Amino acid sequence: MKKEKKYFLSPGHNACSGCGQLSAVQAVMRGLNKDTIIANATGCLEVTTTAYPESAWGLPWIHSLFENAAAVASGILASLKKRGDKKTKVIVQAGDGGTFDIGLGLISGMWERGENILYICYDTESYSNTGIQASGATPYGSSTTTTPSGKQSIGSTQNKKDMLAIALAHNVKYVAQSVAGFPTDITNKVKKALTISGPAYIQILSPCIPGWNIDYGDAATMGKLAVKTGLYPLLEYENGQLIHSSITKNFKAEPVENYLKKQGRFKHLKATDIKAISQIAAYNISKYKI
Amino acid sequence: MNKTNKQKNKQILEGSRAIALTIKNIAPDVISAYPITPQTHIVEDLAKFKAEGEANYEYIRAESEFAAASIVLGAIAAGSRAYSATSSQGLLLMTEVLYNISGMRLPLVITCANRAISAPINIWNDHSDAMALKDSGFMQFFAENHQEAVYQHILAYKVAEKLNIPVMVNIDGFILTHSYEEVTIPSRSEIKKYLPAFKPSVGTYLDPKYPVTLGGFYSPKYYRQTREDLFKDMQKALLEIKKEWKALSTTFNYKNQGTGLVEFTGSKKATTIIIALGSVAGTIKEVIKNNNNVSLLKITSFRPFPAIEINRLTNFAKNIIVIDKAISLGNAGPLGIEVQAALRDKKKNIKNYIAGLGGSDITEKQIAKMINSANKKSDKVIFNI
Ligand SMILES: Cc1ncc(C[n+]2csc(CCOP(=O)(O)OP(=O)(O)O)c2C)c(N)n1
Numbered sequence: 001m002k003k004e005k006k007y008f009l010s011p012g013h014n015a016c017s018g019c020g021q022l023s024a025v026q027a028v029m030r031g032l033n034k035d036t037i038i039a040n041a042t043g044c045l046e047v048t049t050t051a052y053p054e055s056a057w058g059l060p061w062i063h064s065l066f067e068n069a070a071a072v073a074s075g076i077l078a079s080l081k082k083r084g085d086k087k088t089k090v091i092v093q094a095g096d097g098g099t100f101d102i103g104l105g106l107i108s109g110m111w112e113r114g115e116n117i118l119y120i121c122y123d124t125e126s127y128s129n130t131g132i133q134a135s136g137a138t139p140y141g142s143s144t145t146t147t148p149s150g151k152q153s154i155g156s157t158q159n160k161k162d163m164l165a166i167a168l169a170h171n172v173k174y175v176a177q178s179v180a181g182f183p184t185d186i187t188n189k190v191k192k193a194l195t196i197s198g199p200a201y202i203q204i205l206s207p208c209i210p211g212w213n214i215d216y217g218d219a220a221t222m223g224k225l226a227v228k229t230g231l232y233p234l235l236e237y238e239n240g241q242l243i244h245s246s247i248t249k250n251f252k253a254e255p256v257e258n259y260l261k262k263q264g265r266f267k268h269l270k271a272t273d274i275k276a277i278s279q280i281a282a283y284n285i286s287k288y289k290i
Numbered sequence: 291m292n293k294t295n296k297q298k299n300k301q302i303l304e305g306s307r308a309i310a311l312t313i314k315n316i317a318p319d320v321i322s323a324y325p326i327t328p329q330t331h332i333v334e335d336l337a338k339f340k341a342e343g344e345a346n347y348e349y350i351r352a353e354s355e356f357a358a359a360s361i362v363l364g365a366i367a368a369g370s371r372a373y374s375a376t377s378s379q380g381l382l383l384m385t386e387v388l389y390n391i392s393g394m395r396l397p398l399v400i401t402c403a404n405r406a407i408s409a410p411i412n413i414w415n416d417h418s419d420a421m422a423l424k425d426s427g428f429m430q431f432f433a434e435n436h437q438e439a440v441y442q443h444i445l446a447y448k449v450a451e452k453l454n455i456p457v458m459v460n461i462d463g464f465i466l467t468h469s470y471e472e473v474t475i476p477s478r479s480e481i482k483k484y485l486p487a488f489k490p491s492v493g494t495y496l497d498p499k500y501p502v503t504l505g506g507f508y509s510p511k512y513y514r515q516t517r518e519d520l521f522k523d524m525q526k527a528l529l530e531i532k533k534e535w536k537a538l539s540t541t542f543n544y545k546n547q548g549t550g551l552v553e554f555t556g557s558k559k560a561t562t563i564i565i566a567l568g569s570v571a572g573t574i575k576e577v578i579k580n581n582n583n584v585s586l587l588k589i590t591s592f593r594p595f596p597a598i599e600i601n602r603l604t605n606f607a608k609n610i611i612v613i614d615k616a617i618s619l620g621n622a623g624p625l626g627i628e629v630q631a632a633l634r635d636k637k638k639n640i641k642n643y644i645a646g647l648g649g650s651d652i653t654e655k656q657i658a659k660m661i662n663s664a665n666k667k668s669d670k671v672i673f674n675i
Contacts, residue, residue, distance in 0.1 A: 062364070072364035079365040
C-alpha cells in the first residue's frame with residue numbers, strides 16, 4: 001500500500017465503523033494540499049473528530065455553529081485577502097442538514113459574494129448526528145425518526161431538494177456530485193474544484209450505517225448502487241454546463257430495488273412506492289444524460 | 291500639541307460619524323455588518339470610507355446580522371482585527387454567534403446602537419437589546435456622549451485583545467447616533483501609540499503553518515473549565531479596564547472624571563445617589579448640578595459589573611435611585627437587580643425606575659420628581675413617574 005505523505009484526517013476518529021461520510025472525507029483530503037483552512041459545520045464529522053483535547057485534523061480547522069460555516073469561511077477568506085495570502089484555500093464541510101436546511105441562507109450569501117470557497121456537503125440524507133431526523137435532502141419514502149414509516153405513513157412524502165440546481169442558479173462556477181464508494185472520483189473533483197477561481201460546490205452521497213440501517217461493510221456498495229440505479233449520478237458542471245455525467249449514452253440502469261431493499265430505511269416500501277422511486281431514477285436518467 | 295492644532299481636532303459631528311471615523315483610525319482588517327436603524331449611519335460611513343479609498347479594511351456585505359457576526363468570527367479566528375455594529379433585532383439575531391465568539395475567546399468589538407425590541411415594533415432607544423446579551427460573555431460599555439463613545443471604542447479594542455474577551459460598546463440609538471456634538475477623533479498615529487497592531491500568538495489562530503483545531507467538542511470536565519476561566523478573566527477585566535482607561539486618558543489628554551468602570555458626579559456624602567447607564571446621565575447632571583444632597587453614579591462598564599465601586603461610592607447614601615431603560619420581565623430592571631445584589635448587605639432604600647422604554651423621554655422634571663420622592667415609601671419597581 002502506498003504510504004500517505006501526511007494525514008490531514010488521522011485514522012483515529014470516533015465515527016461508527018464503516019461510516020460512509022468519514023471515507024468520503026478521506027477521499028476529499030487526498031485532493032487537498034497543506035495550504036488549506038477548513039470551516040466545518042456542527043454534525044457527525046465535527047463531533048467524531050474533535051473530542052477535546054484531541055483532534056483528528058492535520059489542517060487548520062474551525063467549527064463555530066451548525067448553520068454558519070459558509071459565513072465563517074467568508075470571514076477567513078477576508079482575513080487572508082487582507083494579509084495578501086493568495087495561496088491558502090478555504091474549504092467548508094457540512095452535512096445535508098447544515099446545507100439544505102438551516103445553513104442555506106448563509107450559503108446563498110457566500111455564493112452571491114462570488115467568493116473563492118469550495119463548499120463540500122456530505123449528504124447522509126438525514127440529520128445523522130442527532131439521531132436520523134429528516135432533512136431537505138431526505139428522499140421520498142425514507143423512514144426517519146421525524147418521518148417514521150407506519151400504518152398510515154410511507155416515511156418521507158417530500159422529494160429531495162435539488163441543491164445542485166440552487167447552486168447553479170447562483171452561478172456557482174463548479175458544481176459536482178459524487179458518492180462515497182467512488183473515492184477517486186471524489187478526489188479528482190476536489191482537485192478540479194480547486195483549480196477554479198470562484199465558488200465551487202461538491203455534494204457527496206455519504207451512506208450512514210445507522211441512519212440507512214445497512215450492514216457495516218455496505219457504505220461503499222450503497223454509494224455505487226445509488227449511481228448505478230440513476231438515483232444519484234456522478235455529475236460535473238462547469239460554468240453552468242454539464243460536462244460529465246455517469247449517465248452516458250449506453251447507461252443501463254440497475255433496478256432501484258437492488259438499492260432500496262438492502263436499506264432498513266426503505267424496507268417498508270410497497271411495490272407502488274418502489275415504482276414511484278424508479279420514476280425519480282428515470283427522470284434523473286433523462287435529465288443528466290450526456 | 292499647540293492650541294491651534296487642538297482646535298483643529300475638534301469637530302462637530304454626528305455620533306455615528308464620530309464612531310465610524312474612530313473605527314477607521316483603529317484600522318480593523320475586516321468589517322462586516324447588516325443595516326438596521328439606528329445603526330445604519332455607522333456602517334454606511336464605513337462603506338463610504340472604503341469606497342473613497344480612505345480606508346483599506348475588507349468590507350464584507352452580509353445578507354443578515356447572523357452572517358455578519360459569523361464573518362467577523364471567521365476573520366478573527368484567522369488572525370485579523372474585526373468590527374461590526376448592530377441594534378435591537380439585529381443583536382438578537384446575532385446572539386447565537388456572539389455567545390460562540392466569547393466562548394472561543396475572540397476579541398471582537400461591536401457597537402450596539404441601543405434600540406427597543408419588538409413586539410410591538412419600535413425603532414427608538416432603550417436598553418432592552420443590550421440587556422438581553424448581558425450574560426453572553428461580552429464586556430459591555432455604555433457611553434454618555436460622543437466623546438466618551440469614541441474613547442470607549444479605543445479602550446474596547448485594547449482590553450479585548452489583551453484578555454481575549456469581546457466587547458460591546460453601547461450608544462443610545464438616535465440620542466447619540468443621530469445627534470451632533472463637538473468631539474475629538476484621535477488620528478491613526480495617535481491611536482497606534484496606545485493600541486498596538488493585533489498580533490495573536492502563533493498557534494492560536496488558523497494558519498496552514500501551524501494547523502490548529504478551533505471549536506472542538508468539549509466534554510463536561512473541559513467545558514466547565516472554559517466557563518470558569520472566562521468568568522475569572524472577566525473579573526480580571528475590572529482591573530484591566532481601570533488601568534487602561536487611565537492610560538488612555540493620559541495618552542489622549544482626555545479630561546474626564548471616570549475610571550472606565552464608573553463615573554461619579556457630586557458629593558460623596560450625598561444622601562441620595564442616582565445610578566444610571568448611558569446618555570441619560572447628561573440629563574441627570576443638569577438636574578443635580580446645584581444639589582449637594584444628590585449625586586450621580588454612572589455605570590460605564592455594565593459587564594464586568596463594578597460591584598465593589600458601587601459599594602464604596604454609595605457608602606454614605608441612604609437612598610438609591612436606579613434608572614433602568616429595560617425590564618427583566620418577571621422581576622425588575624436589570625440594573626436595579628444588580629445594584630440590589632451588590633448592596634445586599636447594606637440597609638439602603640433602593641428604588642428602581644423603569645423609564646425611557648421605546649424612546650419615551652426621560653425629562654429633567656421626571657428626574658426631579660424621582661429625587662423628591664426618594665425618601666418616601668413606594669413600590670420597589672416604578673413605571674409611572
Ligand atoms: C441551531 C441548532 N439547531 C439544532 C442543532 C442540533 N443539531 C446538531 S447537528 C444536527 C444535525 C446535523 O445533520 P447534518 O447537517 O445532516 O450532518 P450529519 O450529522 O448528518 O453529518 C442538529 C439538528 C444545533 N446544533 N444547532
